[in-house]
Amino acid sequence: MNVNLLQGLVNGLLAGGIYMTIAVGINLIYGVMRIVNYAHGEVLMIGMYIAYWLFILAGVNPYLAIPIVTAILFVFGVLLQKSIIEPVLDLPLQRQILIFIGLIHVFQNSAMFLWSPDYRSIGVPIARESITISFIYIPIGKLLALIIALASALTLYYFLKKTKLGKFILATSQDPDAASALGIDIRRIRTLTFALSLALTGIAACTLSPIYFIFPYTGTGFNIFSFIIITLGGLGSYTGAIIGSIVVGMIESFVSLLSDASIATAVAFLVFILILLFRPSGIMGRRE
């Protein structure tokens, strides 16, 4: 098999893995609450800063900081849900968007004020190295991010399918009224879902902080990619988020390999619009 082709596959898979944890998180929220968390990338940014300061001030390796960052973001998620997200749910799309743009402003400018616009990075030696298997180049940092993303996605899947609480979440996302009638406390399920989704983002933040620059606008790029991915896969669909991540990652990787890296995103997004025309609710989406 062609080495170039294999390298393309590997790159696509690695890129897809990075988008995956973030996309799965946003979709989890959408599934239960029917809103897109436009400020998800900003939460990721905050998580990355927490990992950064833990590393600088306490010398905690970002991979070992996962439980701490996850716990902090979980609590943050509960607070955010109770204070801002819960009342937003019944508002029309325009007002939701205004509130989320406001949230993005608040997060970004708080980060700018507290930590200045400097680009920061964490120097974890292992994340900077790479392995080469028969001419295929694999950066370890991204490989770790992929493995941890897959592991957390599988754990989430197991949690949703096998545990009672997970089944409550699934039931709420399928039919909130029926779930409520069966005695499920929907508000609590919503809060749990939101916090869980932010905790997932915390995992992504830890694995991404050694391989990306950390600055107040880190989240913006991830935001846009995640929106496209979840829409492509189908809003609210768990498998859709994973398929979408892989599709976008692969298209980007092969376009960069075959022609030009600067046009890769444009091609991926064009494919997204074309797919949308045939599947107006995404690949795995349900008609509403």
Place this chain on the structure above:
Amino acid sequence: MSKADLKDYLTRNKKLFYIPIVILFLIPLLPIPTYVMHVLVLSLLFAYLCTSWAIVSGFAGQVSLGHTCFYGIGAYTTALLFRYYGLTPWIGGVIGIAFSAVFAFILGYACFRFRVRGPYFTFATLASTVIFEGIFISQSRITGGELGVEMPYTGSPLYFQFTEKVHYYIIILVLWLGVLFLSRHIQNSKFGYYLFAIREDEEAAEACGINTTKYKIFAFVLSAALTGFGGVFHSQYYLYITPKTVYGLDRSFQISSTALVGGSNDWFGPSLGSFLINPIVEWTRATYGGTIYTLPLLVYGLLMIFIGRFLPGGVSGMIQRGLISLKGEKGAPKGRSQ
């Protein structure tokens, strides 16, 4: 003066409302510093863009987060035609607007025909902006890539270039008044009512016999063409454009949030938002800059959350509710439920 008297006075003297317009036209006669003029131009440009945006995203409820796509098409068409063929931006601009409209028609037709709705439509528009930005960055031999296009300065009105900011001010003022008039006309027309119906409940509107696809496409194309003209103005005002400045998503989000703060459900709300926000943001940027500058923006973010949460219809909605309570039961507004 009692409430009834005030109401009487306002209804009898409708001409009073023209006074602000006259004042805006008289402003250039005053000795105004260039910087203040720049802020005025910027505020008017944003008022223009937000009003155009609101036609499709406010009236029809089809939220577009990719309006900079049309802005960029307008700006780049004009700039490239001028740069390579020496075509005057007056004609290049018309071509640019036509391109914006054609692309909006293609995107709008494709999306609305195939029932791409709600957040799916929002993200399709967002993606289209990113696509255009990518194309213009990658085709650097023609477009200059990330470094952008610089236009030769002639200073001649024949080429949509002026020596003074005042002239740009007059042009954008006329444009803004035009789009304001158009938007007001739409709001009180049958077309406007169709759009409001689509926003409130698309299926019900369809059941009433409204060709929702047709009207959504029309609103989208109209809004895009107007936005395209904004881009033409931008290219001639700055004489230098890059993919980031004209296609960048920042501007898209800024247009949406400004319009929504002012209130995107009626003709005057978006402009109100622009006049409230832009001067303050510009002033703080100029006065403080650096890290302190982020504090006002932080407050602005909190303000957006507050307005989104507690003031349906933005600032304009609040004022209207005030006026209604002033006027009594009679003058209930149309199509402004959210």
